[in-house]
Amino acid sequence: MSETFTVKAEAREQVGKGAARHLRRNKMVPAVIYGDKQPPLSIAIPYKETFLKLHAGGFKTTIMTIDVGGKQIRVLPKDYQLDPVKDFLIHVDFLRVSSRTVVAVEIPVHFENEEAAPGIKVQGGMLNIAHHSVAVHCPAESIPEAFTVDLTGMEIGAAIHASDLKLPKGVTLDDEHDFVVATIVPPMAEELDEIEEAPETEVTAQGDETAESDEK
Numbered sequence: 001m002s003e004t005f006t007v008k009a010e011a012r013e014q015v016g017k018g019a020a021r022h023l024r025r026n027k028m029v030p031a032v033i034y035g036d037k038q039p040p041l042s043i044a045i046p047y048k049e050t051f052l053k054l055h056a057g058g059f060k061t062t063i064m065t066i067d068v069g070g071k072q073i074r075v076l077p078k079d080y081q082l083d084p085v086k087d088f089l090i091h092v093d094f095l096r097v098s099s100r101t102v103v104a105v106e107i108p109v110h111f112e113n114e115e116a117a118p119g120i121k122v123q124g125g126m127l128n129i130a131h132h133s134v135a136v137h138c139p140a141e142s143i144p145e146a147f148t149v150d151l152t153g154m155e156i157g158a159a160i161h162a163s164d165l166k167l168p169k170g171v172t173l174d175d176e177h178d179f180v181v182a183t184i185v186p187p188m189a190e191e192l193d194e195i196e197e198a199p200e201t202e203v204t205a206q207g208d209e210t211a212e213s214d215e216k
Contacts, residue, residue, distance in 0.1 A: 012042035036096035097140035119155040119184040135174035
């Protein structure tokens, strides 16, 4: 699970576009906390700190503690909005969580030891990734940081399925089908063509030179 962190927030009494613009001018981001059978709570959080956490990775799989007027609320970021033109953060949605909360999240898949895969290192194949992340259901307090796949010994044609992922206790895949996460595929046809055509190009060039000599 990713390391948690605490953010100090302010309760918002006014909502709407005008109030949101006022917050952004003061380097704050409008946000809302919902869930756990409680009324939604409108808050404002620091822009810079939140923006940096967002781009550090794992934002939507990291439990946060939001301090609102001294009250500690544990939350999971569920969604955020960026300005479509300027790409700055304009709103964040948070879900209240507890030890009983089960959440649906996307967990990234990492691949290691490509140099120890004969299909890549020796046979010239490529790792073709079909899913860079997989959707799972898991306890909010036990969200995996990532799934790691060891490619050691894999040759061309090898396939990594969802069932090959090592799921921690309490974590289940959202998709019941045993889908393919990645495969090791042969070199691209264009690369093979270049290798095969190289000698023919040299013969053609020599033939052209002979033809020119005969004409003289």
